Amino acid sequence: MYHIKIVSIFRENVPPARFERIMRPDIAAQWINSVPDNTVRSLFSRYDRFQPTTRSSPYQTGRDLRKLVAQEFWYGNLVAIDESSRPWSSTTELYYINQKGELTPTHAPRSLSFPLGYIIVRYGEMVRAYGTLPPPTVRPAQVVKSKAAAGPELATPGKDMKQTAAQLKAMTKAERWQARKDLISKGNASIYPDAQIAAKRLADNNIAVEKAKLAENVYKTVNPLETTPGVPEGWKDISNDADALNKLGLKSKMLYDDPASPNFLARVYEPDQAVFGNDMNPTVVFRGSREPEFASVGDNLSSLWNKGELAPVKNGADWSNNFAQGVGKNSTYYQSAVGIGDTLAKSGQNVDIAGHSLGGGLASATAMASGKPAWTFNAAGLNSGTVEKYGGTVLGKTDDIQAYRVEGELLTKVQEVNVWEDLKTMKGLPGPTLLKEGVSALSPNAAGIPHDLPGGTGSALERHGIGQAINCIEQQKDEDIAIIGGRL
Incomplete structure (x- = not known):
């Protein structure tokens, strides 16, 4: 037995x-x-x-x-x-x-x-x-994706449905969503603890991966006054739809600081009921930090000659705001995020929040100010005094923030004290290790319930990317589908 x-x-x-x-x-x-x-x-x-x-x-x-x-x-x-x-x-x-x-x-x-x-x-x-x-x-994902797998095919939505993972991907998104919901229901009803645990994680990841895809899409915004290109299937960018935003108490101009070239940026996405039914809420998504772009030598010399200072670093505001918030200084980005949170709290509507990196920190601040649930990915830490600093009231709980982080990614490693892991990274050298622990001790951790994602590849910086978080979650989904299917 x-x-x-x-x-x-x-x-x-x-x-x-x-x-x-x-x-x-x-x-x-x-x-x-x-x-x-x-x-x-x-x-x-x-x-x-x-x-x-x-x-x-x-x-x-x-x-x-x-x-x-x-x-x-x-x-x-x-x-x-x-x-x-x-x-x-x-x-x-x-x-x-x-x-x-x-x-x-x-x-x-x-x-x-x-x-x-x-x-x-x-x-x-x-x-x-x-x-x-x-x-x-x-790993199960390797078996599912193999073109010449030995042994019987693994039924993913259950033996009664006779669907392989490849067939599941061939369905429409609405059909895939329903098939996974049916499988989750069977896993929850299973007598086997591993199937029950897999069903819970699959249910969580079913939602989380959608939020992660939105957090990836927000980076593609070129003009905040236009629809963001490449919106994930099942979602619609309503950031410039006045009527839709009004239901949430929001206005388009609250989502950016400069219509021509925004530094602070958020988008609002609406789910398609034909795909998700009533399982998804409208989601406010914050853009994370972008790679800094330094001016050329010529531009710096010109700026020094004309203005007496070096040319500004493009996207530098992302990094200065992130640092300032972490040490309790003023940050216009976080001030805007708290303002959005206060507005959402007053709307009384069901709405979710998401973001990656700096966007994850902004999403955390908005969640705490609004009491709305949030999903963050490789998120920046949240200073405990940030919400009240900008006149907000802490209505949310960190338990309502699902903080996904790829194992070994850079930002989490910098923010969190982990002596044994850092000793390995620093090759056992006590000086660099103590310096790193000092930096981590001064840095706030990402808010929320941590969800570690194994399976990242490359350097710590490469693992920080939102694409890696999506891939790791998808891998877990494959594993859980295999576990539940094997118990039916």
């Missing part, structure tokens, strides 16, 4: 290939509490090797063994190994095996006591003991 084995990872020999199927401790703990207490012993590979960290006796009469085992999952002394035939997924698995045969974490458990690195060392011991290096992990 149960295809999971509980193992004392440091006391038993485990084949190296099974390390990629070690479940995340939070999922393992949730799962163990869902099984009858009298079946727990049968799930151990060697119950006699079980020695609780607390020195409590697992044989004590009346003890809830499930709670004891769940606790040991968090300590890492016990691990749950998935022995089912379903595809590997970062939703449930803690590690994967890379192309070099190295055991690599998919993410770090939110427990300082979990021996993430020691399990990697243990993996190395087992590789030497068994004398074999396992093949790299095959």
Whole structure:
């Protein structure tokens, strides 16, 4: 009935290939509490090797063994190994095996006591003991996209619908949206914890990826008085539709600071009910920071001669506003964002907010001033006093901000204190590490509930781009579709 084995990872020999199927401790703990207490012993590979960290006796009469085992999952002394035939997924698995045969974490458990690195060392011991290096992990997305996949096709919306991922993409957007909703419903009703967890993440990502695509589109705005080109399917740019904006209490001129060449910029998008039904709200989206463009030597010399100063840096206002807000100084961008938030709060309408990078920081300020939900991507941090600084009232909660960040991206690394990760980045040098931690300690973190996105590629700067966030979310959607489909 149960295809999971509980193992004392440091006391038993485990084949190296099974390390990629070690479940995340939070999922393992949730799962163990869902099984009858009298079946727990049968799930151990060697119950006699079980020695609780607390020195409590697992044989004590009346003890809830499930709670004891769940606790040991968090300590890492016990691990749950998935022995089912379903595809590997970062939703449930803690590690994967890379192309070099190295055991690599998919993410770090939110427990300082979990021996993430020691399990990697243990993996190395087992590789030497068994004398074999396992093949790299095959991710579900790779199987779905393969032209010559071995074995039966993976049904994504469910066995009854017989749809592959390729067929799902061939549907209209409205059909794809409904198919995923149906799959989410089946996952929520599943008896399997991994399917339930996958369904929740798929539901969240179904919304988040739409907000991310809008956050990408806002960068394409050339003239704020015209419709932004390339608006994502299912959405309409209503930034210059006076009647539509009036329903939200907004006016077009609130969305930019200069009609000819705006620095501060926001757009408003309206969802197509024929695609999303009533699942989506109008969304205010803020543009993030653009790459600074420095004047040529000739322009600088001319400016020095005529004005006595260097030529301005194009897009420099994005960076100066971002920095000023972070340290509690005046920022016209954030003043405008708080003003929009105050207006939205008074409108009484259902409206969402989104943004990437600097736009994510602006979206956070608007969310806190309006009480409306927000989705941010690789967002700039929000100073705790920003909303009230500009006359706003803090109506929102950080729990209403979903903060997505690609693992290893630049802005999050700069803003957040992470001693162990920074030591690795700084090659173990204490001076640079302490300097970086000092900068991070002075920088506000991105507001909201963090959602770490594995799967980014390239440098920390390259991972900061909104396109990487979209790709990582889409990858998670593929994984979750595979998990739920495999449990139907």
